[in-house]
Amino acid sequence: MRIGVVTFPGSLDDRDAQRAVRLAGAEPVALWHGTHDLQGVDAIVLPGGFSYGDYLRCGAIAARSPIMAEVIDAANSGMPVLGICNGFQILVEAHLLPGGLIRNDHGDFIRRDQRLRVESIDSAWTNGFELGQEITIPLKNGEGGFIADEATLDRLEGEGLVAFRYLDVNPNGSLRDIAGLRNERGNVVGLMPHPEHAVEPGFGPNTPEAMRSGVDGLTFFTSVIKQSVLS
Numbered sequence: 001m002r003i004g005v006v007t008f009p010g011s012l013d014d015r016d017a018q019r020a021v022r023l024a025g026a027e028p029v030a031l032w033h034g035t036h037d038l039q040g041v042d043a044i045v046l047p048g049g050f051s052y053g054d055y056l057r058c059g060a061i062a063a064r065s066p067i068m069a070e071v072i073d074a075a076n077s078g079m080p081v082l083g084i085c086n087g088f089q090i091l092v093e094a095h096l097l098p099g100g101l102i103r104n105d106h107g108d109f110i111r112r113d114q115r116l117r118v119e120s121i122d123s124a125w126t127n128g129f130e131l132g133q134e135i136t137i138p139l140k141n142g143e144g145g146f147i148a149d150e151a152t153l154d155r156l157e158g159e160g161l162v163a164f165r166y167l168d169v170n171p172n173g174s175l176r177d178i179a180g181l182r183n184e185r186g187n188v189v190g191l192m193p194h195p196e197h198a199v200e201p202g203f204g205p206n207t208p209e210a211m212r213s214g215v216d217g218l219t220f221f222t223s224v225i226k227q228s229v230l231s
Contacts, residue, residue, distance in 0.1 A: 001026040001228045003221075004041035006071070008033040008062045012049035013084065013196060018072040021045070024221030033065040041048050043080040044071055046087030048140075048194055058101060058143045059089030067093055067140070080124035080224050083189045085141055088180070090191030090202035097190050098156070098179050099148035099183050104141070105173025113205035113214070114139035115167040120160055123186040128223035136205045137193035139171055144192040146174035156181065164191050182197050195220040 003021045005028055007014045018028035029041050038044070051062035068090070075081045075096050082090035086120075090095045104110060115136050118129040129135070130167065150154070153176055156162050164180035172192070179189025195217030198204040206212035 002029050002041045003043045003226050004029045005045045006031045008051035010050040011047050014047040016196040017045045017047040020199040020221050025200050026225050033067050036066050038070050046083040046090050048085035050174040051086055059093040062090045063093035076152050078187050082125050083190035084191050091190040093141040094187050098152050102145045103143050110171050111140040116164045117166050117167050119162045123182040123189050124224045124227045125189040125220045128152050128219040136194055136214050138197040139193040141192055144172040146178045
């Protein structure tokens with residue numbers, strides 16, 4: 001399986017995402033924001049960072065970059081797309097996921113290992129988890145507060161489109177503790193925490209077993225590979 005990772009001006013975690021893809025057993029393919037060429041990939045990752053310096057709104061300019069026209073078409077045709085942190089912001093700005101992401105309610109950039117509860121396993125990127133499973137994924141953002149109107153929030157809850165929810169502490173003021181979403185079809189997932197930073201023993205979050213041994217993020221990437229094999 002070939003998984004494309006898009007690099008925008010200001011992307012910081014594109015190489016980390018490529019490494020996660022490789023560790024999961026797929027071939028990472030570097031994609032450039034200024035082209036319309038997806039290079040025949042089977043899935044796409046929009047990585048974290050500060051695309052275009054977060055000018056205007058986080059992800060707003062990147063959502064209108066040349067390659068996003070192809071990403072939007074591919075997503076609407078069923079291709080799996082994962083947006084991580086800034087990538088989640090881009091998905092929202094591209095209207096592939098609903099709502100908005102605003103400045104953290106405490107006004108500060110936050111960096112921590114964040115506990116999450118898996119709220120949906122009906123997606124290309126979460127099918128390897130168990131429903132209700134509690135995982136730990138690194139989080140780092142300044143504008144990660146998820147917002148939406150009450151009708152949209154009720155729809156997300158009612159249709160099971162909340163993919164992840166914050167546990168223990170809400171780190172950024174996200175409404176209803178929402179940490180990530182999926183679309184109705186289940187091929188598009190976005191979340192603020194960074195699964196690509198929890199894929200290799202010795203470099204992930206601490207666990208009761210050992211320091212930096214957490215690899216909960218690897219399941220995102222093995223999930224999409226498994227779905228590709230089954231389909």
